[in-house]
Amino acid sequence: MGSLQAQVQPGAQSQPTRVILSGAIDERCELDEALGGLAESEPIELDLAGISRINSIGVMRWIPALEALCKGRDVRVVRASYVVINQANSVANFFADAQVRSCLVPYFCPACGDNKMLEIEVDEVRAAGCSAPARRCDSDDAQLEFDELDSYFTFARE
Ligand SMILES: [Zn+2]
Incomplete structure (x- = not known):
């Protein structure tokens, strides 16, 4: 049992598949399990509102996992949590090729x-x-x- 939970909701009619991650990205998280098993090239919307903790080992695992996920498909990040944003601000390439659409703002x-x-669009x-x-x-x-x-x-x- 890892520290990270993933919930996959297939997208209806040309909507991207929604992957909701929650918990911690750390040395116990099973990223391959969480992000594997998604059909090739299908677009993904990654909901990160439930990510409550990220440590340095987690970051080292996260970036290659996200890079692999972004290969040959569109990945957009929505509702990036406070801890996700703080990591993204201090770690280069944290979002790989994913497009960040919205984040949570205190x-x-x-x-x-x-x-x-509050969820705020990055465009805004x-x-x-x-x-x-x-x-x-x-x-x-x-x-x-x-x-x-x-x-x-x-x-x-x-
Ligand atoms: Zn008030």
Whole structure:
């Protein structure tokens, strides 16, 4: 039993197959098991919202596994979690040839004190000059504050 779980949802009608990864990318993760068995050349959408931990051994395994997955197919990453983004910002080539479409961004509401992780499209981050786009609290409509440094979006710079 590895530290990483994978759930595969076949895409309906020309939609990419969705692969939802959760847990830890570390020395115990079974990446080949998680990412193997996918039909050749079918496009993949990789949902990384559930990745909660990545260590250095995990990174060394992750990059070649993702490179292999990207060979001959389109791979897009969605909902990259906070720990995924922090790794991507410090490790070159973390996303290999995958296209990162969206990531989870920490916000804080000064009115109700809630912390929120919101999915933000990377295109919107770029349009905002690689900073956090404005969002409002869904309970009190207050302007949310971005709860990280702008360097959080280093990965999105082209
Ligand atoms: Zn609020």
